[in-house]
Structure formats: structure tokens, C-alpha cells
Amino acid sequence: MTALRLDALTVHRGACPVVDHVSLGIEPGECVGLIGPNGAGKTTLLRAALGLIPATGSSSLATMSPRGRAAAAAWLPQAREIAWPVAVERLVTLGRLPHLRPGTRLRAEDRAAIDGALGRMGLTAFAGRRATDLSGGEQARVLIARALAQEAPLLLADEPVAGLDPAAQFATLETFAALAAEGRAVFVSLHDLTLAARHCSRVVVLDAGRMVADGPPSDVLTPDLLAQVFRLRARVHRTENAPLIETTGVLE
Numbered sequence: 397m398t399a400l401r402l403d404a405l406t407v408h409r410g411a412c413p414v415v416d417h418v419s420l421g422i423e424p425g426e427c428v429g430l431i432g433p434n435g436a437g438k439t440t441l442l443r444a445a446l447g448l449i450p451a452t453g454s455s456s457l458a459t460m461s462p463r464g465r466a467a468a469a470a471w472l473p474q475a476r477e478i479a480w481p482v483a484v485e486r487l488v489t490l491g492r493l494p495h496l497r498p499g500t501r502l503r504a505e506d507r508a509a510i511d512g513a514l515g516r517m518g519l520t521a522f523a524g525r526r527a528t529d530l531s532g533g534e535q536a537r538v539l540i541a542r543a544l545a546q547e548a549p550l551l552l553a554d555e556p557v558a559g560l561d562p563a564a565q566f567a568t569l570e571t572f573a574a575l576a577a578e579g580r581a582v583f584v585s586l587h588d589l590t591l592a593a594r595h596c597s598r599v600v601v602l603d604a605g606r607m608v609a610d611g612p613p614s615d616v617l618t619p620d621l622l623a624q625v626f627r628l629r630a631r632v633h634r635t636e637n638a639p640l641i642e643t644t645g646v647l648e
């Protein structure tokens with residue numbers, strides 16, 4: 397079953413559309429990168445896809461009840477400050493809420509999901525620490541772990557690797573690609589084009605609210621597109637893993 401279907405999804409801010417008739421489908425097994433310059437509409441698209449802001453057109457998630465949507469999709473927003481001084485493990489446990497009835501205890505499968513998420517994000521040793529005592533990057537990893545613990549068929553993540561060190565960025569995207577390989581679907585906005593090329597099976601490019609490209613990174617990330625959309629002068633090197641982008645300048 398398709399994990400996400402958008403048809404002519406459009407969001408207006410004032411007179412202008414900031415997301416303009418975006419149509420796409422994301423299938424289980426896909427890790428789809430959402431890329432585009434600042435202000436292109438990536439966050440707005442993800443929020444409209446979830447039904448968090450008014451939009452025209454349609455999104456398969458937006459019409460669901462909050463409980464149904466929580467079972468269908470995990471959402472990792474851009475803001476990642478943790479306000480509650482609770483233990484890391486307790487915060488990650490909140491990801492299991494869509495699976496639990498009020499007042500019930502954690503089951504073995506909940507425990508396994510929490511431990512798995514902590515392990516995947518390299519947080520096992522942090523489980524008992526107060527989340528607010530962690531560094532910004534560590535807190536970001538805790539929130540990713542909470543989303544992973546939800547074990548939803550679809551993960552929507554808005555710039556999840558911002559503020560992470562290079563190894564944590566790579567490991568996080570590796571985890572997302574592994575989730576896709578396990579049969580889940582991932583839709584992740586990213587600014588790092590090389591990470592997107594390396595870990596995403598497909599990239600969707602937004603420019604001024606419009607979807608201007610959608611396909612495998614090696615097809616989409618061409619010098620022409622990088623110039624037109626990102627104003628980058630760049631060479632694209634073909635490597636055995638993924639296209640490698642060498643930026644040589646910024647266009648006027």
C-alpha cells in the first residue's frame with residue numbers, strides 16, 4: 397500500500413502559493429529526500445502532507461484521525477529543543493503512545509522498539525540521563541529515537557541531521573535507508589546534497605513551491621539543476637556509491 401499520496405497539494409501564504417500543486421506517491425521501501433533552497437517550501441509541504449496546516453488538493457494522511465495518522469506516520473519536526481527534564485528512555489518511550497491504551501503497561505514489543513531505537517541512535521548508554529542535560533546534537537538524536545520507536549510505516553523528517561556531527565549525520569541517514577530496506581517509507585528534507593545522493597533512493601526537488609524534479613539522485617543531481625535551483629557552480633563526479641558533488645562557486 398502506498399505510504400503517502402499527494403495530489404495537487406497547494407498551500408497559500410497570502411496571495412502566493414508557497415507549495416504549488418505538488419503531486420507524488422511514496423511507496424514502502426523508498427527513502428525519498430526532499431531538497432531545495434531556503435524558502436523553497438519543504439517544511440510547509442511536510443506539514444501540509446500531515447494535515448497540520450490548511451491546504452488545497454489532497455494528502456492521504458491529512459484526512460486521517462489523529463490516532464490513525466499516528467499509526468500511519470511518525471513526524472520529526474525541525475524544532476528539536478527538549479523542554480522536559482525527563483530521562484532519555486522515558487522520552488523515547490513516548491514514541492510508543494500510539495500503540496498503547498491508557499493505563500496499560502509496556503509490552504515486550506514496546507520494550508524491544510524502545511531499546512532498538514536507543515541502540516540505532518547510539519543512545520543506549522544515555523538511557524538514564526536527563527534529556528535536558530544533553531548537548532544539542534545529543535538531544536536531536538533522542539528525538540529521532542523517539543520517532544523511530546513509533547515504528548510507523550512512514551517516517552517524515554524535517555532536516556533531522558541539522559546540528560549533528562558528520563558521523564551522526566551519516567549514521568542517521570544510514571538508519572533511515574535501513575528502515576526503507578526493511579520495508580518502511582521515509583520522506584526526509586535535507587540540505588546536504590551529498591548525503592541525499594548517498595542515502596536516498598530518490599530525490600524530490602522543490603523550487604519556489606514547485607516540484608521541479610523527482611527521480612534517482614544520479615538522474616536528478618546534474619550541474620544544470622544545481623545551477624538553476626541552487627545557484628551552485630558544481631561538478632558532479634560519478635562514484636561507485638553515489639554522485640559526489642563538488643561545489644566550485646556560487647552563481648550571481
Ligand SMILES: Nc1ncnc2c1ncn2[C@@H]1O[C@H](COP(=O)(O)OP(=O)(O)OP(=O)(O)O)[C@@H](O)[C@H]1O
Pocket residue numbers: 409414432433434435436437438439440441
Ligand atoms: N506562517 C507563515 N506566514 C507567511 N509566510 C510563511 C509562513 N511560513 C512559511 N512562510 C513562507 O513560505 C515559504 C516556504 O517556507 P518553508 O519554511 O516551507 O521553506 P523551507 O524550504 O523549509 O526553507 P528552509 O530550508 O529555510 O527551512 C517561505 O518563503 C516562508 O517565508
